[in-house]
Amino acid sequence: MNAALVLAEIHDRIAKACALARREPDEVTLVAVSKTHPADAIAPLLEVGQRVFGENRVQEAAAKWPELRERYEGVDLHLVGQLQSNKAEDAVRVFDCIHSLDRSNLVTALAKAFDKTGRQVPCFVQVDVGEEPQKGGCPVKELPALLAQASDADVPVIGLMCVPPADIEPAPFFAFLDKLSRDEGLDGRSMGMSGDFETAVKLGATHVRVGTSLFGGRK
Numbered sequence: 001m002n003a004a005l006v007l008a009e010i011h012d013r014i015a016k017a018c019a020l021a022r023r024e025p026d027e028v029t030l031v032a033v034s035k036t037h038p039a040d041a042i043a044p045l046l047e048v049g050q051r052v053f054g055e056n057r058v059q060e061a062a063a064k065w066p067e068l069r070e071r072y073e074g075v076d077l078h079l080v081g082q083l084q085s086n087k088a089e090d091a092v093r094v095f096d097c098i099h100s101l102d103r104s105n106l107v108t109a110l111a112k113a114f115d116k117t118g119r120q121v122p123c124f125v126q127v128d129v130g131e132e133p134q135k136g137g138c139p140v141k142e143l144p145a146l147l148a149q150a151s152d153a154d155v156p157v158i159g160l161m162c163v164p165p166a167d168i169e170p171a172p173f174f175a176f177l178d179k180l181s182r183d184e185g186l187d188g189r190s191m192g193m194s195g196d197f198e199t200a201v202k203l204g205a206t207h208v209r210v211g212t213s214l215f216g217g218r219k
């Protein structure tokens, strides 16, 4: 597959969804989710200018990305998977943004990691919109308290993130996350994956996390 064509097609689909929603394409950041794919499969996208990538495991990212960062300037690496508190420091060293802040002890662990590393990374709070605790995500009714704690601890929250339940229409969940983030005064909305990113863009996504449509299937 030709990386330039694949990337152009995704940007085109984002632009068309933006046009329908009277939004500008530059309001939407494409996070290319490269989890499970080796550096060789990622480099072609870097070659054609993609710079924002997503990984879901701290160790895998720490193994793959330092070398890619040496070869390509301006990489912006996002953690899109669940984060254990004991990996918070490693995550802060490897990632430039975290999409999966979802509980009190992780706020504490990240605040400590920021202190220790002297680095601070922006976070999205993941919200459990479908009441599926196994996926992670903060229960909706606990969100205000978590945001208050993050603010007190100087953990910068730039938006909300969700992964709606599989196999049902995602639009109501995206609309819900959009409203929730606006009600909380947050600008960022990380929502939409390969199967539904156009719907998410129409409903206000600022960050779409696309893996399969860019890289093909994962083993």
Ligand SMILES: *Cc1c(COP(=O)(O)O)cnc(C)c1O
Pocket: 033, 035, 056, 080, 081, 163, 193, 194, 195, 209, 210, 211, 212, 213
């Ligand atoms: C893997 C993953 C994605 C990308 O999913 P695709 O369907 O391959 O586009 C997006 N978000 C999260 C949280 C993921 O774990």
